[in-house]
Amino acid sequence: KAGVTQTPRYLIKTRGQQVTLSCSPISGHRSVSWYQQTPGQGLQFLFEYFSETQRNKGNFPGRFSGRQFSNSRSEMNVSTLELGDSALYLCASSLAQGGNQPQHFGDGTRLSIL
Amino acid sequence: DQQVKQNSPSLSVQEGRISILNCDYTNSMFDYFLWYKKYPAEGPTFLISISSIKDKNEDGRFTVFLNKSAKHLSLHIVPSQPGDSAVYFCASIDSNYQLIWGAGTKLIIKP
Numbered sequence: 001k002a003g004v005t006q007t008p009r010y011l012i013k014t015r016g017q018q019v020t021l022s023c024s025p026i027s028g029h030r031s032v033s034w035y036q037q038t039p040g041q042g043l044q045f046l047f048e049y050f051s052e053t054q055r056n057k058g059n060f061p062g063r064f065s066g067r068q069f070s071n072s073r074s075e076m077n078v079s080t081l082e083l084g085d086s087a088l089y090l091c092a093s094s095l096a097q098g099g100n101q102p103q104h105f106g107d108g109t110r111l112s113i114l
Numbered sequence: 115d116q117q118v119k120q121n122s123p124s125l126s127v128q129e130g131r132i133s134i135l136n137c138d139y140t141n142s143m144f145d146y147f148l149w150y151k152k153y154p155a156e157g158p159t160f161l162i163s164i165s166s167i168k169d170k171n172e173d174g175r176f177t178v179f180l181n182k183s184a185k186h187l188s189l190h191i192v193p194s195q196p197g198d199s200a201v202y203f204c205a206s207i208d209s210n211y212q213l214i215w216g217a218g219t220k221l222i223i224k225p
Contacts, residue, residue, distance in 0.1 A: 004157070042118075042120075043203065043213075043215035045213060090157050102160035102163070104160070105159065106157050107155065107156050107157050108155075108157055
């Protein structure tokens, strides 16, 4: 069974640009969550999608948005990029909504802002 | 304010000995806890979990202990092996069913 696939693996952008990251969950998984990981901060929850609807949202500004398609694939968009957005962005999928079950993570997209 | 805290950024343990990773939480309503392991350039992988109705859960070399009165949990790895060198994250579920993560502890197993 293929795992969670995130593309691209690495990305370099400049301040003010926007970026779209993609996540393909494990087949059959309907919940997709996005996280930001920065050194010393652990994993910060961005949002969770289930059945094409955003179910939960973390404390990030409106520049961070996402969506989920009918095949459960998800995209995350960050507009007006700032230097502080440099991080590893992780996507995780699970069978059902909510965190009360193990999530399967992709290897992440490393975003660097110059 | 971090609700899940891993106060040790790193831990070094001799191969074959016991590794003990600690995690504290502030919200007494948290009732489910998970440990994840992360290698560089890879996503975290689920390791073991524990519900608040238990105080111990064991899976092979990995045991998680929960002390609800102290709002503390720990992950024991015994015996420690070189492949255990990784960053370990503690996480809990909040009332919105979101995972709240600690900052991680880097475990280094010395040969």
